[in-house]
Amino acid sequence: MxxxxxxxxxxxxxxxxxTAREYDASIRTLAGLCDVILDEIDDWNCCGADVVKEAHPxxxxxxxxxxxxxxxxxxxxxxxxCVRRLQEASRAERAMHVLGVFARADVREKLRAKIEATGEExxxxxxxxxxxYGRALxxxxxxxxxxxxxxxxxLMGLAxxxxxxxxxxxxxxxxxxxxxxxxxxxxxxxxxxxxxxxSDADAIVTADPHAHFNLDSFQYTVGRRRxxxxxxxxxxxxxxxxxxxxxxxxxxxxxxxxTGTFTLIDRLVAEEDERKRAEGRRHKPEARSTKxxxxxxxx
Amino acid sequence: MAAKRKxxxxxxxxxxxxxxxxxxxxxxxxxxxxxxLLGAMRRHLETPATETAQDLAMLMRRKLRxxxxxxxxxxxVRKALKAAPDPPEDPR
Numbered sequence: 435m436x437x438x439x440x441x442x443x444x445x446x447x448x449x450x451x452x453t454a455r456e457y458d459a460s461i462r463t464l465a466g467l468c469d470v471i472l473d474e475i476d477d478w479n480c481c482g483a484d485v486v487k488e489a490h491p492x493x494x495x496x497x498x499x500x501x502x503x504x505x506x507x508x509x510x511x512x513x514x515x516c517v518r519r520l521q522e523a524s525r526a527e528r529a530m531h532v533l534g535v536f537a538r539a540d541v542r543e544k545l546r547a548k549i550e551a552t553g554e555e556x557x558x559x560x561x562x563x564x565x566x567y568g569r570a571l572x573x574x575x576x577x578x579x580x581x582x583x584x585x586x587x588x589l590m591g592l593a594x595x596x597x598x599x600x601x602x603x604x605x606x607x608x609x610x611x612x613x614x615x616x617x618x619x620x621x622x623x624x625x626x627x628x629x630x631x632x633s634d635a636d637a638i639v640t641a642d643p644h645a646h647f648n649l650d651s652f653q654y655t656v657g658r659r660r661x662x663x664x665x666x667x668x669x670x671x672x673x674x675x676x677x678x679x680x681x682x683x684x685x686x687x688x689x690x691x692x693t694g695t696f697t698l699i700d701r702l703v704a705e706e707d708e709r710k711r712a713e714g715r716r717h718k719p720e721a722r723s724t725k726x727x728x729x730x731x732x733x
Numbered sequence: 734m735a736a737k738r739k740x741x742x743x744x745x746x747x748x749x750x751x752x753x754x755x756x757x758x759x760x761x762x763x764x765x766x767x768x769x770l771l772g773a774m775r776r777h778l779e780t781p782a783t784e785t786a787q788d789l790a791m792l793m794r795r796k797l798r799x800x801x802x803x804x805x806x807x808x809x810v811r812k813a814l815k816a817a818p819d820p821p822e823d824p825r
Contacts, residue, residue: 448765452798453791479763479810486759489752496813497759613774614751615744651791655783690794692787 442535443505444472445520447513447643448480453651454512454643456687460672461512461532463683468544470535475504481519485610498523510535512672514570514642515609526575533641533671534577537585546592548679557594557678559702559709563669564598564635565590566626568645569606586641586671593678595639602629607645612652623648623656627664636698637667639674646670651692667695750774760814763804768797 450458465472478501480486482494498519502509509529511517520529535541549557565586571577577585587597605626612619626649630638640646650668657664668691676684677699688695754773758765772788791797804810 448767451764451802452767453796455795477805479804480759480765482759483755483765485752485755489756490814493756493814497810500809500813610751610755611748613770614747618744647796651787651796654787658783690796692790692794692796 440469440541441471441473441507442510442530443507444474445478445481445501445505445509445511445516445529446474447511447516448483449643449647450512453647454670456690457512457643457646457670457672460670460676460684460687463681464536464545464672464675467548467679468536468541470541472510473507475501475509478504481516483515483519483610487519494519495523502528512641512643514568514576515644517576518570518573521575526578531571531577531641533571533585533589534579536672536675537577537579537588542588542592545589545675545679549593549675552678552680554594554678554680556706557680558674559594559706560596561594561637561674561698561702562596562598562635563590563637563639563674564600564630564633565603565671566607566638566640566642566645566649566668567603568640568642569604570609570642570645572604586639589671589675590639593674595674595678598633598635600629600633600635602626602633605629607642608648608652609644612648619648620652620656620659623652624660627653627656627660627666630666636702637669637695639669639671641671643670653693665693665697667691667693667698669695747774756814758801760811762801763807763810764802766798766801768792768799769801771797 444462446458450461462472479497481501482497486497487494502520502524508527509520510532511520511529512532514531517529517531536545565584567584567586574580579585590597602625606622607626608619608622612622626638638649640649646668649666653664653666653668670687673684673687676687688699751774754770755765758770788797792799
């Protein structure tokens with residue numbers, strides 16, 4: 435695995451440089467920690483997303499090709515829609531979702547080492563997450579995957595979270611169409627939240643800046659329309675890996691979310707502290723008795 | 734039936750508007766500026782007060798950029814878009 439390249443051309447995409455800047459920052463930080471070089475494509479342009487593709491398929495290809503011409507290496511992006519457009523304009527091997535990089539065995543080992551270096555047995559406490567791939571990420575070609583386990587599930591397990599099974603993981607999240615037809619879009623999001631409520635998870639985790647934006651930013655509106663307040667933390671998968679590593683700057687990234695994440699984190703930290711104290715109390719009498727036995731023995 | 738047809742017609746018109754705005758932004762800046770896209774499209778999403786509150790919350794959290802980002806070589810982006818036919822007219 436070590437012979438695989440760790441140098442990529444990085445295509446942030448429009449969302450990662452505006453609505454999901456915390457996602458962009460977390461991708462770059464984790465890549466740096468794992469010795470993966472992400473060389474941002476100079477002067478990249480919008481890939482056109484689904485919007486241009488539906489209206490003008492030829493224009494979408496030309497827009498994506500301009501980016502590919504500027505890229506010297508395999509292009510990596512955190513946005514599945516951008517990756518899809520780039521792959522369609524060339525070939526699948528030319529572009530890859532960032533999940534494919536972080537899920538690579540050699541990179542995973544580096545992530546594991548960083549997490550283990552914290553000395554925490556359960557870095558995310560008892561956190562249970564529901565991985566949301568959406569329609570956009572349901573195609574394994576995007577991250578160069580095969581029949582194996584899905585990369586976000588693997589990475590969340592590595593971070594110490596429990597991945598729950600739920601039925602909403604591959605639902606659409608509305609995309610840009612939500613802005614044109616909000617009623618349909620909110621109903622689509624409501625289905626995801628209904629599935630989430632049926633699951634046992636504490637939070638949703640995504641690898642798609644658009645899904646994150648819709649699930650996080652429009653959560654209040656969806657809840658209001660359902661006459662049922664929603665308070666579902668939605669994380670980027672990179673943020674949870676950073677939390678597991680104990681990176682302090684993760685706080686700054688999380689503070690940019692519209693729906694709060696800190697209540698959940700505080701609860702998990704308090705639970706974990708309590709668990710450790712209880713464990714300490716359980717071990718204390720044993721330690722005392724051992725000491726007693728030892729001292730008796732020495733007498 | 735007529736109401737259903739009208740709803741479909743409204744949705745098609747809104748989709749056409751979104752496409753036009755999206756492409757116009759790429760033509761102007763080379764990248765999409767979500768703040769102006771949201772501003773233009775979200776008139777029907779919420780009550781005005783909630784809309785304003787959400788916009789402020791997003792700006793304060795740096796979820797939206799005040800100004801659009803611009804591609805340096807915008808001419809090459811426009812040239813690429815020129816190859817495509819004009820976006821369909823807004824049916825409204």
